[in-house]
Amino acid sequence: MDSQSDRASIEGAYSEPVLRAAGDSALLVEFGDRLDPAINNAAIAFDARLREAALTGVSETAPTIRSVLVRYDPLEIAPASLRARLADLLQERDWLAAPAPARRSLWRIPACYGGEHGPDLDAIADLVGCSPQEAAERHAGARQRVFMLGFAPGVAYLGLLPDAWNIPRLKEIRSEVAAGSLLVAVRQTVLFAAAMPTGWRTIARTPFRSFDPHREPPVLIAPGDEIAFEPVASAEFARLSDRAEAGGDIVAREDLS
Amino acid sequence: MSAMLEVVSAGPSLTVQDRGRPGLQRFGITQGGAMDTLALAEGAALLGQEGDLAAIEMAGFGGKFRALERPLRIALTGAAMRTRLDGQEQPWNTSFVLEPGVLLEIGAAEDGVYGYLHVGGGIATPAQIGSRSTHLRSGVGGLDGRALTEGDRLPAGHDPGGRSGLVLPTAARFGQREIRVMWGAQAEVFSPDERERFLATAFDMTTRRDRQGARLKPLGEPFHADGALTGVSDAVVLGDIQVPGDGMPVALLADRQPTGGYPRIATVISADLAALVQIPGHARFRFRLAGEAEALAALARQRRELAELSRQIRPLVRDPRDMGDLLAFNLVDGVISAREDETP
Numbered sequence: 054m055d056s057q058s059d060r061a062s063i064e065g066a067y068s069e070p071v072l073r074a075a076g077d078s079a080l081l082v083e084f085g086d087r088l089d090p091a092i093n094n095a096a097i098a099f100d101a102r103l104r105e106a107a108l109t110g111v112s113e114t115a116p117t118i119r120s121v122l123v124r125y126d127p128l129e130i131a132p133a134s135l136r137a138r139l140a141d142l143l144q145e146r147d148w149l150a151a152p153a154p155a156r157r158s159l160w161r162i163p164a165c166y167g168g169e170h171g172p173d174l175d176a177i178a179d180l181v182g183c184s185p186q187e188a189a190e191r192h193a194g195a196r197q198r199v200f201m202l203g204f205a206p207g208v209a210y211l212g213l214l215p216d217a218w219n220i221p222r223l224k225e226i227r228s229e230v231a232a233g234s235l236l237v238a239v240r241q242t243v244l245f246a247a248a249m250p251t252g253w254r255t256i257a258r259t260p261f262r263s264f265d266p267h268r269e270p271p272v273l274i275a276p277g278d279e280i281a282f283e284p285v286a287s288a289e290f291a292r293l294s295d296r297a298e299a300g301g302d303i304v305a306r307e308d309l310s
Numbered sequence: 311m312s313a314m315l316e317v318v319s320a321g322p323s324l325t326v327q328d329r330g331r332p333g334l335q336r337f338g339i340t341q342g343g344a345m346d347t348l349a350l351a352e353g354a355a356l357l358g359q360e361g362d363l364a365a366i367e368m369a370g371f372g373g374k375f376r377a378l379e380r381p382l383r384i385a386l387t388g389a390a391m392r393t394r395l396d397g398q399e400q401p402w403n404t405s406f407v408l409e410p411g412v413l414l415e416i417g418a419a420e421d422g423v424y425g426y427l428h429v430g431g432g433i434a435t436p437a438q439i440g441s442r443s444t445h446l447r448s449g450v451g452g453l454d455g456r457a458l459t460e461g462d463r464l465p466a467g468h469d470p471g472g473r474s475g476l477v478l479p480t481a482a483r484f485g486q487r488e489i490r491v492m493w494g495a496q497a498e499v500f501s502p503d504e505r506e507r508f509l510a511t512a513f514d515m516t517t518r519r520d521r522q523g524a525r526l527k528p529l530g531e532p533f534h535a536d537g538a539l540t541g542v543s544d545a546v547v548l549g550d551i552q553v554p555g556d557g558m559p560v561a562l563l564a565d566r567q568p569t570g571g572y573p574r575i576a577t578v579i580s581a582d583l584a585a586l587v588q589i590p591g592h593a594r595f596r597f598r599l600a601g602e603a604e605a606l607a608a609l610a611r612q613r614r615e616l617a618e619l620s621r622q623i624r625p626l627v628r629d630p631r632d633m634g635d636l637l638a639f640n641l642v643d644g645v646i647s648a649r650e651d652e653t654p
Contacts, residue, residue, distance in 0.1 A: 073495045074492065074495070074602070075494070075495045075545070075546075075547045075550070075574075075577055076492055076494075076547050076548075076549055076550070076577035076578070076579065076580065076605075077492060077577075077579050077580050077602060077605035077606060077609065078547070078580050079545075079547045081495050081544065081545060083544075086542060087542060088542055100336075112332060112333065113332060113333045113335060114336075115335035115336040115545060115568075116336065117543070117544050117545045117569060118542050118543060118544065119542055119544065120544055120545065122335060122545035122547075124335075124547070127605075127606050127609065128606065128609060128610055128613065131606075132602055132606075201543070201569065202336065202337050202338040203338050203543060203545070203567070203568050203569025204338060204543070204567045204568065204569050204570070205338055205447060205448060205567055205568075206337065206338045206339045206445075206448045206450070207337065207338055208338050210543060210569075222555065222571065223555075224555040224556060225555070225556065226554060239542075239571075246338075246448070247447060247448050247449070249447065252554070252555070252571075264337075264338070264448065266438055266439060266448065266449070266450045266455070271337070271439060272337040272338070272339075276336075
């Protein structure tokens with residue numbers, strides 16, 4: 054197969070992965086500059102390869118939406134040597150052709166749209182160009198993929214929403230939104246695990262906590278997983294919050310592999 | 311009963327910190343840990359114990375403390391704070407024994423921002439997700455994941471004993487107003503002119519700062535990048551200088567978010583991170599571009615100095631003229647005393 058032409062068909066993918074220094078003790082291996090499942094699969098697969106390779110001096114790797122963070126001790130492995138080792142591993146295969154991770158799950162998560170739980174629903178609907186009710190239905194109806202865990206413990210970056218959802222971030226960072234908030238911007242949804250400041254707009258809120266330090270493991274969902282939101286009214290939201298508070302299960306998990 | 315440290319009164323931001331939680335970025339968990347990791351090492355050196363123990367980090371202001379039941383060996387490092395031990399002035403960067411019933415009063419920072427109170431055996435609050443470090447935003451670590459407050463009682467770990475009455479010289483990072491950076495992972499989204507302007511601009515450290523980040527006020531126009539507001543979020547690292555939509559740079563610190571969508575114009579070199587976090591509010595400073603070789607040489611030198619810290623430790627010799635009441639001063643508790651090697 055002609056991997057070069059496949060790559061050209063992936064919007065935002067680089068013809069060759071790019072290595073960028075992030076200070077003197079980290080490198081980013083970038084596969085593209087867009088939110089795209091193939092680019093994200095490349096990052097997840099290359100991260101898995103790096104963990105297997107266990108390079109001397111590399112303290113940690115982590116996949117992101119479109120790259121892999123490689124943290125290292127530059128006094129244990131010189132940056133030039135690390136770059137050479139990474140280049141060798143990148144040569145091993147066409148990472149953009151890597152499949153989704155072998156073991157992944159579909160999570161069904163309840164969410165209450167609009168009102169006090171989604172104060173920006175009307176503004177979001179205006180930007181998307183539909184009624185608030187339609188915006189809520191379309192958002193919940195879109196099965197979204199977990200592209201990355203980041204921003205804060207257990208915070209999940211989900212996507213990809215249709216083009217109409219290419220909503221810009223806010224210019225100003227807001228001081229705080231509630232734990233469990235679902236925020237949207239740039240065709241993505243972010244699921245907040247705790248109360249946090251943000252530059253994104255709030256469409257809904259779930260009683261599910263994607264990070265719980267008292268739960269083992271504290272973070273349940275993983276990059277490559279998929280998520281479907283199930284709209285609930287605010288009375289049901291309150292009931293499910295109580296159940297979650299008491300340690301009860303309020304999400305359903307299905308095996309996708 | 312094991313030794314305990316009681317917080318008699320607390321400044322606004324006291325947290326338990328150790329070296330944090332490395333290796334969990336994939337779950338969205340940043341390393342966190344002490345803002346000034348060199349101060350953590352200096353405390354360990356003064357007490358002659360391992361560097362992975364937890365201490366109390368004091369942002370800008372300390373508090374009042376006392377030992378319960380048993381004496382505690384104490385060391386104070388990081389930003390110098392006005393301190394009194396049993397009413398007598400106690401110099402900073404020292405170790406001493408805190409006897410039960412004696413009050414340790416730590417006031418405002420006089421130079422720098424983050425001071426550290428270490429105890430023999432370390433602060434032994436329960437570890438959570440592999441560390442005792444407090445992460446306030448997620449309510450993890452320390453004492454119930456929160457800042458310390460009046461009445462808190464902190465258990466100390468087992469202290470096999472060792473010397474006290476020692477002093478370390480003030481480190482060069484206090485007063486450092488030139489912070490070395492490398493270009494950041496997204497420096498290319500800024501025009502060459504804008505990058506040059508970043509290096510030519512002086513900044514004032516603002517008081518809008520916490521363990522997550524510090525807002526920097528440029529003495530000039532805000533900085534702008536093309537397409538900055540629709541970039542794909544990516545991993546960020548400690549010391550990244552991020553430029554949000556308003557163009558006012560933010561230095562990302564220990565409790566930073568692990569990922570972000572705003573472009574990072576520069577990244578502070580590892581060797582200058584502690585100097586950066588210790589710049590007081592309103593102080594003026596500049597960034598200077600360093601190459602990879604300079605960054606690594608600086609880091610190697612800093613590691614060497616850390617490894618040789620114990621050689622810099624001296625007995626604390628008090629000048630009798632500085633003592634308010636010589637007769638009341640317990641010389642036996644001083645440096646050159648027989649109690650030096652006593653196990654509390």
